[in-house]
Amino acid sequence: MSRDPSYDNRYCLLLDTAAARSAAAVYDMQAMQIVSCVDSLIGKGHAELLLDQVAEALAGAGIVMRDLSRIGVTVGPGSFTGLRVGISAARGLALALDIEAVGVGTLEALAFPWLRQGGPVLAVQDARRGEVFAALYDAAGGVMAPAAALSPPAAASLVPQDGRLLHITGSGAELVGPLIAGGFKQLHDYEGFPQVAAIGAIAATRQPGEPVRPLYLRGADAKPQAPVAGISRTGLPSA
Numbered sequence: 001m002s003r004d005p006s007y008d009n010r011y012c013l014l015l016d017t018a019a020a021r022s023a024a025a026v027y028d029m030q031a032m033q034i035v036s037c038v039d040s041l042i043g044k045g046h047a048e049l050l051l052d053q054v055a056e057a058l059a060g061a062g063i064v065m066r067d068l069s070r071i072g073v074t075v076g077p078g079s080f081t082g083l084r085v086g087i088s089a090a091r092g093l094a095l096a097l098d099i100e101a102v103g104v105g106t107l108e109a110l111a112f113p114w115l116r117q118g119g120p121v122l123a124v125q126d127a128r129r130g131e132v133f134a135a136l137y138d139a140a141g142g143v144m145a146p147a148a149a150l151s152p153p154a155a156a157s158l159v160p161q162d163g164r165l166l167h168i169t170g171s172g173a174e175l176v177g178p179l180i181a182g183g184f185k186q187l188h189d190y191e192g193f194p195q196v197a198a199i200g201a202i203a204a205t206r207q208p209g210e211p212v213r214p215l216y217l218r219g220a221d222a223k224p225q226a227p228v229a230g231i232s233r234t235g236l237p238s239a
Contacts, residue, residue: 011063012070014199017046017086018078018106021193024053026061027200034197036060046085072203075103076215077133077147083214103212104202107135107147109194110170115141119165124155124172125192132172133217149217156180
């Protein structure tokens, strides 16, 4: 059975396994809003959970797989193992459904809600081992400093010392914020997970291009998890 024509270019499946959260959501690209979302703070074990979350999110939205027009997935920086799970699932489902998959950077999604709020946005994640993942965006979303793994002082040095309002967001905000001198700072989202609606807004407007690939800023901290249940090692959904 083919997709209902009214669903063309409407529903986007969102996957976020870049960190300790595992999330699947359905985003309405016409209404620009989340229809259904299932998320869990699990630490690790995304592979065992993700496709069940996808099924639950689809059921919550009242649609089935063939009603999807696009898949958006966070590509990092983040957990080496978590990224592999989410991107593998996105690639496999997109191939099976003959739809496009697009990647969304974790840091750009963190920054998105605070764009156009009067100043640049520093998105910064605690990367452990004395480092943070950081990127700086201007108020319109332009990249002032691309994503990199840095020491907290190096991340603080990305910010221009011009006295403007600065938004700092992410789990590394408390590590970097006190190191930035002068100006008026607003710190947001200490838990550090991108808003699912922000992932959807970016994915809905992103032009498909290169195959979705993970953004690794340093080597793996752990061995890969098992393949996603229902997704073969080739990346295709198994029978």
